[in-house]
Amino acid sequence: MLNIIDKVYSEAVKELDDEILNNCNEWYNYVLKLPKTQQVVYTIILFNWQIENGGFHQYFINSYGQFAYLTIKNLKLIEAPQRADLLDSATHLVNEEYFIEDKFRDLIFNREFSKIVDFDGALFDKLNELDDKYYDMEEENVYNLLQQYLDNHE
Template identity: 35%
Template sequence: MNILSDEDLIDFVYCELAGQQIRDKITDFTDYAKWRSVVNEMEMSVATVYRIGIFNLEMVNGGLIQYFDNAYGIFAYETLADFKRIGANLSYQILETGLKYVNPKIYSDERFIKLVTEREYEDYENLISSKLSELDNKYYELNENEDLGKLLADYIRKQANV
């Protein structure tokens, strides 16, 4: 694993390890409880890479509202724990704040999944136009203060003891 670049290592874990488990076990991505269960049953380092990977992809392609609108937000609370686990404190703060806007009643489990998958966000227009956009901008500026790829690759290497 030390011969792989950080990016190649993350891509391998995301595409080959997590991706294979997803392909083997999920045929219906609208079965959100099963999808979440499959990911949460993965080895911790693999699940961490998967959840942070999908968060980052959604953020880069459309921000927090896309993350939630595309139902990847079902993993938001686990992703918070992932950020904490790898030491991505700034990313943690952004997602935590976003969750406060999207889920102010602090729903969990099945009720939270319904909130995300059925887009039951309160004050939707205000979220899109201001609060989540501000958080998106903070995320886009993170590379100056937090190298998420490096933190994630270091975490993977540490877990593999290499």
């Protein structure tokens, strides 16, 4: 039996197809138009999976980083401010040129951030430090917080 998080995530992705996933704006707009609970679960679960599997560098190189600013808001919404702060720090490291959000999303999606794609050593080391902080963070359990959020909003 699926738990509520899995159920909401499944609902969020049921209309996603390769055509949407291969177009930066369509994918982003798809996620923006999801019901809020689905959007929250989708962005946070993707973020958490990427960090758990390969860290912040993987999150950005696999194009999911295009949702970074939205995910920060959603992490704060479920009351995970420390994880939101880590993602905010990582995003500022990657986007140190302060590109506007649409430009940033486009660069991430198209893998045109050379320091991410080319594994810039200094950036990679700083992101690894944030990975370690993320992995050590026990007080903000993403699944428990998502569960609480869904219990209050479903």
